Amino acid sequence: MSSIRLFILSSFAELGPMHGHRLRLVAEQNHVHLWTDITVGAVYGAMKRLAAEGLLREAGQEREGNRPTRQLYEITEEGGAALAALRREGLSDVWFKYDPFDLALTRLDSDALETLPPILTERLTQVRTLLAETKRVNEGAREYVGLAKQWALRHTEYRLEAEVAYLTDLLEAAGKIVSDERHPSPRKVKLR
Structure with a gap:
């Protein structure tokens, strides 16, 4: 599309x-x-x-x-x-693109695990800033566009709000992730 x-x-x-x-x-x-x-x-x-x-x-x-x-x-x-x-x-059609962030999260540097929480904090700050700026710009545009376009603008806001919620939850789990990466428990491996 x-x-x-x-x-x-x-x-x-x-x-x-x-x-x-x-x-x-x-x-x-x-x-x-x-x-x-x-x-x-x-x-x-x-x-x-x-x-x-x-x-x-x-x-x-x-x-x-x-x-x-x-x-x-x-x-x-x-x-x-x-x-x-x-x-x-x-x-x-539903459009969904994988975020490279997810791959990076699953391929952490074992020698730099302590950097995960501050990196997540910075990313969360950036997304919150982007959300605030998007809302500000969209608010200024809303009076000039019709209802369908207003909802299109809101769609971006909803997506950024979901990213803020995800990162907030992930940041809370960061300590457990670091611990799991340092001391991985045995995992079942499913082979074909």
């Missing part, structure tokens, strides 16, 4: 023909960077890829005042079908 493809195709379906600069302004005005992995500057290259795939097509040119002539694009029938599929995927 590609967030940038969904954003671009849905913007063309909603707003009609436009040039890349207008699409970039739409991305900025809709604050898409607050709840997606889209970088506003990436829309130009993605538009060109969508056009090469036949999901967008040239729809004329536009010139405003002394500005250079800009190429207009519009969504194709194939682009509409792709958009419908992306909308379904975006709402129904």
Whole structure:
């Protein structure tokens, strides 16, 4: 599932023909960077890829005042079908990425086990700071976006709140983890 493809195709379906600069302004005005992995500057290259795939097509040119002539694009029938599929995927597919943190936690340095609690404390501080900043930025954006976008913003907050809860619990267990790493009890190994 590609967030940038969904954003671009849905913007063309909603707003009609436009040039890349207008699409970039739409991305900025809709604050898409607050709840997606889209970088506003990436829309130009993605538009060109969508056009090469036949999901967008040239729809004329536009010139405003002394500005250079800009190429207009519009969504194709194939682009509409792709958009419908992306909308379904975006709402129904569950996206879960493993955090490298978990691998690092399971591969601790036996000579530096005492560093685990302070590292976890620092990570917890960073996530709490990120949560506070996210809430601050989102609060400023909420009055400018519709209800669905407000819930998209809140989704990030919920995820960060869950990370704070997890790290808080993990920090409480850090002493036991260090002890277990220093003196591991025999574990059953299941081989195929």
